[in-house]
Amino acid sequence: MNKVIITTDSTADIPVDIAEKYNIRVAPLHVLYDDEDFTDGVDITPEYILKRYEEREQLPSTSAVTPEEYRQFFEGILNEGYTQIVHIAFCADMSSTYQNAVIAAGEFDQEIYVVDSRCLSVGMMLLCLRACELRDMGISAKHIAETLGDMTEKNIGGFLLSQLEFLHKGGRCSSISLLGANLLNIKPSIVVKDGAMSVAKKYRGKDEICRLKYMKDRIAEFDGQIDTSRIVLHTTCDLSEKEIKGYEKELKKLLECDEIIVSTAGCVITSHCGPGTFSLFFMLK
Known part of the structure; x- marks a missing residue:
């Protein structure tokens, strides 16, 4: 078992088959309608958002994964036997997801590296796929995170x-x-x-x-x-x-x-x- 795993946020828009193929785990953001709190990609779909807007002219707001949710997310992965995590986060200038992931990562003794993708959507996916290629070459999580940091401008x-x-x-x-x-x-x-x-x-x-x-x-x-x-x-x-x-x-x-x-x-x-x-x-x- 490879002890390094790549994770990201739901804003990466990774197709399910790609995530499964490369074993990329995804932390979902929140989609909010007034007092309704949905989990991105779990109990709400883009189709529902467009339909609800068409019928009611109502749009949701979105919110970041909380530090506690990240802590549980990382803990569950580490309990599977992985010892190193590289988390590719939604751009720090656009969301608090990066900072929240950093806070959660600091609670563990294991190596968890949080990378600011400096982008969003499938730009994050491209970084994830590159990270998976490096992982499969036997590169350490620390080196993967450093390499990705240098790649964000590309x-x-x-x-x-x-x-x-x-x-x-x-x-x-x-x-x-x-x-x-x-x-x-x-x-x-x-x-x-x-x-x-x-x-x-x-x-x-x-x-x-x-x-x-x-x-x-x-x-x-x-x-x-x-x-x-x-x-x-x-x-x-x-x-x-x-x-x-x-x-x-x-x-x-x-x-x-x-x-x-x-x-x-x-x-x-x-x-x-x-x-x-x-x-x-x-x-x-």
Whole structure:
């Protein structure tokens, strides 16, 4: 039994089959509707969030895993016989998950290393998969954590939003910006860099055309620098399988890569970004 295990938060949006294949354990965040407290990916789904908004125009808030929940999470894993844990946490500048995990890790004598991913969503998954590869090479948890810390700047990702309504409802977008985007049919792209999100290029037109242009632009921006061993195509749950396969086909035309992972946004990304969200994540060489 390998004594090193990789763990992360539910914001990593790791498909179940990938988590099982690489033995990655996931600590779920909370999704809150007034006095209702749901556990991300356990008793609530992205589909439910979109349906509830459609029916009631009600959006949830989200909250971090608490120190006590992390303590129980780590304790359960250590009781299985693992002696070293590398936990890849949701960006410290966006959530208290990192700090809470650090607090919990400090209560154990065993080696638990908490890494600030400096990103979110499947950017975290890319770091997890790299960590698993290092683990399977026999690398120690300490060295894995140090290596990941050096890799965070090479983690490239962002989102193309179909609408701004969810950001507006969540207080992250002004009414004027919402009105302008709706009138002009603008689809803003959000980049994640240095632990922060900011608006980059703005697209205009139908979703399909904007998404194809977005993929072309992102690949062209990092031409010759992309690690083509693994690319993640990430969408919200409302896109059909046919649509996703079409984008995957177009991505293969744009870039020769060894593996394309298709991932669906979990409850946290869905509740903040809304339906129609589309993204591309990769690492640089």
